Amino acid sequence: MRIVFAGTPPFAAAALNALADAGHDIVLVLTQPDRPAGRGMKLAASVVKQAALARGLPVAQPANLKPPHSLDELRAAHADIMVVAAYGLILPQAVLDLPRFGCLNIHASLLPRWRGAAPIQRAILAGDTETGITIMQMDAGLDTGAMLMKTVVPILETDTATSLHDTLAAAGASAIVEALAHYPALVPQPQDDAQATYAAKLGKEEARLDWRQPADLLARAVRAYNPAPGAWTLLDGEPLKIWAAHAGTDPLRASAGGNAYVPGEVLRAGADQLVVACGSGTLALQVVQPAGGKRMSAAAFLAGRPLPPGIRLGA
Structure with missing residues (x-):
């Protein structure tokens, strides 16, 4: 399948590298624009951009995906499927509808628990003993799409957000490769909204x-x-x-x-x-x-x- 990948931080880079190593045809990588970073506040590329360029993959960095012209590269990619991992931009319905098989998201929780921006941290704060990865068929809601696959990951008493992030990044990378190997035979399971919890963004x-x-x-x-x-x-x-x-x-x-x-x-x-x-x-x-x-x-x-x-x- 022809894949468009969308992601920005190290969590997403692990999945991009795994997909490339598995031999998938990644026709376009979307990531957020370069941002000022470090003491000198010089523009720095995202980890996903760095990984994509190192593999010679084409990269696009739209500031948002709402203007019609921002979809030109996506249309030209003729993707069968789009894989999204911690991209950081909302995907409008026009983007969700472009790939032949839609968009899959790699989410760092066992949905419907901890929908939202900070599932790793919220799981630790709540004292959860396990979390995991959910591969989800994306819809217009906030992490509300049908679930295709789950991978359970225990939360250790010594885990910080850093260590749990790294464990989940590796689990997510393996899970998306497995999911694509069996797609579209995977059976979507709707989420139970009554069981949903929200992982709000962290503040200082x-x-x-x-x-x-x-x-x-x-x-x-x-x-x-x-x-x-x-x-x-x-x-x-x-x-x-x-x-x-x-x-x-x-x-x-x-x-x-x-x-x-x-x-x-x-x-x-x-x-x-x-x-x-x-x-x-x-x-x-x-x-x-x-x-x-x-x-x-x-x-x-x-x-x-x-x-x-x-x-x-x-x-």
């Missing part, structure tokens, strides 16, 4: 830790927001990012005045330990990053900045 403010929450939830937040936007709190009015932490069940002992420790209070800050009281349980910070500094172990941080007993984070 939501990554601020609320120490009134249980420790296990905060530990999941640290993993889910790694690498972006990065879980953070305040220390003496300055942001402190937290890149690794684990929950504990240390009892919150009574303080000298007879009052319970308050959420955000540092319970231990020494002997390589930086332990913070939460709404329930405690959070031991392992890797942190002070404002203007680099990532470092809690021990290295405390060596350069001892914390007095009772100091509170988040205030």
